[in-house]
Amino acid sequence: MTDRNDGAPPRNTLGPTPLKDAAFREAVGAVDWEVDARYAWDTGVAVGEYLRGLRRGVILARECRRCRRVLVPPRMFCEQCFRPTDRWVQVEDTGIVNTFSICHIRWDMEPLEEPELPAVIEIDGASRGIGFMHKLGEVAPEDVSIGLAVEAVWAPDEERRGSILDIRYFRPREPSLRRT
Numbered sequence: 614m615t616d617r618n619d620g621a622p623p624r625n626t627l628g629p630t631p632l633k634d635a636a637f638r639e640a641v642g643a644v645d646w647e648v649d650a651r652y653a654w655d656t657g658v659a660v661g662e663y664l665r666g667l668r669r670g671v672i673l674a675r676e677c678r679r680c681r682r683v684l685v686p687p688r689m690f691c692e693q694c695f696r697p698t699d700r701w702v703q704v705e706d707t708g709i710v711n712t713f714s715i716c717h718i719r720w721d722m723e724p725l726e727e728p729e730l731p732a733v734i735e736i737d738g739a740s741r742g743i744g745f746m747h748k749l750g751e752v753a754p755e756d757v758s759i760g761l762a763v764e765a766v767w768a769p770d771e772e773r774r775g776s777i778l779d780i781r782y783f784r785p786r787e788p789s790l791r792r793t
């Protein structure tokens with residue numbers, strides 16, 4: 614076991630994120646002690662490499678040679694074949710809408726002025742049915758449909774941090790369906 618209290622960040626983490634005392638107090642109310650809270654998420658090998666890819670502006674996947682599936686987000690183990698996956702592959706930053714929702718309220722039940730459009734995006738180059746959740750932008754809710762071809766809109770290079778939010782959203786590939 615690795616000693617997590619030795620001060621060194623674990624190998625695959627992007628570094629601890631300080632939780633400021635002021636933010637903590639605002640969230641939980643008055644406390645009369647120093648919080649000095651820190652947390653770090655150990656991404657693991659597969660997601661660590663995936664996040665480093667996003668920082669470079671590419672989407673990485675893992676391929677299993679036995680079932681020939683390309684998995685994104687990547688995982689080091691194929692749950693169908695019960696064996697390790699074999700190699701890294703770069704997939705496209707385009708895909709199709711597998712399913713979507715039209716959200717009129719936020720997570721805390723506050724109404725939204727503009728609805729948000731969370732969607733599962735099947736990524737081109739990955740196996741069919743495989744992809745990840747993100748959100749749609751530059752599109753009116755009535756123009757979204759299952760199977761809509763979309764493309765990633767990336768944050769500028771200098772703003773990318775190794776996060777799924779390095780992709781700001783997915784927009785229709787067809788310019789006539791885009792709204793500003």
Ligand SMILES: [Zn+2]
Pocket residue numbers: 677678679680681682691692693694695
């Ligand atoms: Zn497999």
